[in-house]
Amino acid sequence: MPADKLFANARFADGSHGSMLVRGGRIVAIGSSAYRSADVDIVDLDNALVVPGFVEGHIHLDTSFYGDTWRPHRPCTNGFDVHERVAFQAENLALAAPMDVRARNQLDLCIGHGTTHMRSHVMVDGSVGLKSLETILRVRDEYRHLIDIQLVAFPQSGILSSPGTPQLLDEAIELGANVVGGLDPASFDRNVEGHLDVVFGVAERHGVDVDIHLHDPGMLGVFEIEQIAARTRALGMEGRVAVSHAYALGAVPADTLKKIADVLARAGVAIMTNAPGSRPFPPVAALRAAGVMVFGGNDNIRDSWWPYGDGDMLGRAMMIGYRSGFYTDDELATAFDLVTAAGAKALRFDDYGLRAGAKADFVTLKAEHIQEAVVARPAGRSVYKGGMLTARDNRVIKNTSQA
Numbered sequence: 001m002p003a004d005k006l007f008a009n010a011r012f013a014d015g016s017h018g019s020m021l022v023r024g025g026r027i028v029a030i031g032s033s034a035y036r037s038a039d040v041d042i043v044d045l046d047n048a049l050v051v052p053g054f055v056e057g058h059i060h061l062d063t064s065f066y067g068d069t070w071r072p073h074r075p076c077t078n079g080f081d082v083h084e085r086v087a088f089q090a091e092n093l094a095l096a097a098p099m100d101v102r103a104r105n106q107l108d109l110c111i112g113h114g115t116t117h118m119r120s121h122v123m124v125d126g127s128v129g130l131k132s133l134e135t136i137l138r139v140r141d142e143y144r145h146l147i148d149i150q151l152v153a154f155p156q157s158g159i160l161s162s163p164g165t166p167q168l169l170d171e172a173i174e175l176g177a178n179v180v181g182g183l184d185p186a187s188f189d190r191n192v193e194g195h196l197d198v199v200f201g202v203a204e205r206h207g208v209d210v211d212i213h214l215h216d217p218g219m220l221g222v223f224e225i226e227q228i229a230a231r232t233r234a235l236g237m238e239g240r241v242a243v244s245h246a247y248a249l250g251a252v253p254a255d256t257l258k259k260i261a262d263v264l265a266r267a268g269v270a271i272m273t274n275a276p277g278s279r280p281f282p283p284v285a286a287l288r289a290a291g292v293m294v295f296g297g298n299d300n301i302r303d304s305w306w307p308y309g310d311g312d313m314l315g316r317a318m319m320i321g322y323r324s325g326f327y328t329d330d331e332l333a334t335a336f337d338l339v340t341a342a343g344a345k346a347l348r349f350d351d352y353g354l355r356a357g358a359k360a361d362f363v364t365l366k367a368e369h370i371q372e373a374v375v376a377r378p379a380g381r382s383v384y385k386g387g388m389l390t391a392r393d394n395r396v397i398k399n400t401s402q403a
Contacts, residue, residue, distance in 0.1 A: 004028070004040040005387050010050040012354065013370050020050070022360040025386030029356055048364035049373065051336075052353050053116025053383065054313035055343030058211075058244050058272045058297025059106070060154075061120040061139070062132045063089060066302045066309070067105030068097040073307050080279070082184060082215055086156055089304035090127065099132060103139045106301060109311035111146055112394035114363035114383050117349050118147055119211070119297070121154035121181055124172045126162035137176050146390050146398065150347060152211050154181040159198050160189040166198045173206040182212035185227075186220055192227055200231045209240040209348070211272075214248070217280075221248025222260050229267035238268030242346060244297070246271050249287070250280030257283065261290035270346040274299040275320040277308075284324050288334065295346040296320055296338040313339040314377045321374060332371040360387035 007020040018031040021040075065071050076084045096102060110118065123132045133153065140149045153172035159165045159182065169180055180202040185195035203210050212228060214221055225243060232241045249257060249271070264271065270293040273281045287294050296316050301309030320326075321335035344352035351359050364382045367373040383391035390397055 005043060006040045007043045007045055007050070007387075009047050010045045010364075011047055012050055015369070017047075020354070020360070020362075022387035025360055025388075026351075027354065027356055027358050027360050030354060045364055048382075049367050049369065050354065051363050051365060051370065051373070052340050052344075053361040053363055053385070054114045054339050055295070055347065055349065055352075056110055056115045056118040056120075056297055056311075056313055057295045057339075057343045057347060058274065058299050059110070059118060059120050060122070060300055060303065061103040061106055061136050062099055062122050063093065063303045064102055064106045064301045064309075065096060066102065066109055066311075068102055071304070074304075080215075082188060085305055089156075093304075099135045100139050103136055104142075106311065107139070107143055107147065108396045109301070110298075110313075111143075111383060111396050112391045113310070113312040113314070114381050114391075115311070115313055116147055116361040116363075116383065116385055117149075117344060117347065117352065119150040119152060119179070119347050121152040121211070121213075122177070123156040124153040124168050124177070125155040125157040125159075125165045126168070127157045129164075130168060130172060130175060133172055133175060133177060145388075146385055146396065148349065150178040151176070152179040152181040153177040153202075154213070155183055158183060158188045160191055160194050166202075169198065169202045170205070173202060173208055177208075179209045179211050180206075182210070184214060184216050184224075185212075186224055187216050192224060196227060196231055200235060200237075203237065203240075204235055209242075210237070211242040211244055213244050214246050217248050217251060219248075219252070219256075221246065222252060222256060225249075225260055225269075226263055229263045229269050232267045232269055239270075240348070241268070242270040242272055242295075244272040245276075245279075245299075246273070246282050247279050249282040257286060258290070261287050261292055265291035268293070270295060272297050272346070273320065274316060275323040276306075277323075281323070284320065284334070284338070285326075285331070293342060293346050294338060295343040297343075312377060314373055317374050318377060329371050332374045335374050336370045359385075361385050 005022045020030045021028045122136045182199040185192040189195045317335040317339045366378045
């Protein structure tokens with residue numbers, strides 16, 4: 001069997017044409033410096049656009065009903081209420097297919113569209129204990145050759161309001177979770193300091209990153225973001241903390257946004273958005289202009305929160321761009337960046353990208369350039385993980401010896 005694999009006749013995002021040499025699952029050379037030799041397996045990419053694998057920055061593998069029985073959406077009694085949505089979720093999950101089956105369905109969906117890196121939040125709290133995490137850890141191990149997955153220990157039922165959860169978060173990290181999460185410290189637990197004491201305490205003890213769901217609106221949400229940023233700087237955790245959703249940033253005056261954007265940039269706190277249809281969301285361009293790391297995720301896919309979601313990060317880039325009013329080529333490139341390089345940087349996937357030394361994780365597209373890829377979301381993709389073909393035309397190839 002050839003020691004090297006040469007991917008020939010590739011087009012790259014900068015408009016150049018060339019080849020990519022892969023050895024041992026990593027890129028050795030790219031462009032005109034890639035070489036041919038007698039001991040190389042040549043894969044002709046037929047002038048396809050080659051881009052890095054997509055980064056799913058925020059998803060919930062344990063709660064999706066994708067591939068399961070359709071469950072009609074239940075509106076909240078009065079607007080949007082996180083407590084009520086959590087209650088609906090518990091009722092639906094009690095009737096759902098086994099979690100491992102649903103998680104595999106969702107992973108196949110995402111990988112088929114080109115996702116090679118993922119951060120999934122998994123419920124860890126007094127309502128479910130560690131059962132959900134144990135299940136998803138097993139599924140992660142099954143898929144380890146197809147996708148890199150970070151797991152967040154996510155206290156969906158709160159921390160202080162859910163007995164035993166602080167200890168469970170510690171145990172979750174010891175069990176194999178990579179990140180500690182949180183949820184609306186003010187409105188859910190009604191104790192910002194106490195909630196953040198637990199979250200950052202776990203992070204400090206175990207040396208892990210933080211990713212906090214924050215739905216709270218207006219100045220309450222801004223205050224919580226300020227507190228998270230202050231904790232981040234005090235513990236020297238710049239670049240290791242994310243706030244997911246941060247709806248408050250999409251509904252405050254421009255001067256307030258500028259102030260909090262500067263706070264986030266100094267603290268190195270990243271913001272994840274999926275540009276949800278019925279909620280305000282963080283202004284991507286303004287935050288990036290201030291130096292804030294912003295990245296994207298699909299969030300929920302056909303679950304108790306909404307019936308939408310197809311697992312396609314190019315579709316999510318289009319959605320974020322559409323709702324952000326991104327029209328120029330530079331703006332469309334920003335939308336693409338949110339689901340590739342920015343996501344990898346925010347989640348600290350250090351061996352990512354189309355460069356020598358990085359893992360050979362990439363997607364081929366039938367598009368002239370990344371701008372067309374964002375607006376057209378072309379079909380007919382091939383997905384490679386470590387230089388091995390893992391999906392084609394949305395079909396996952398789990399036996400990578402076929403590649």
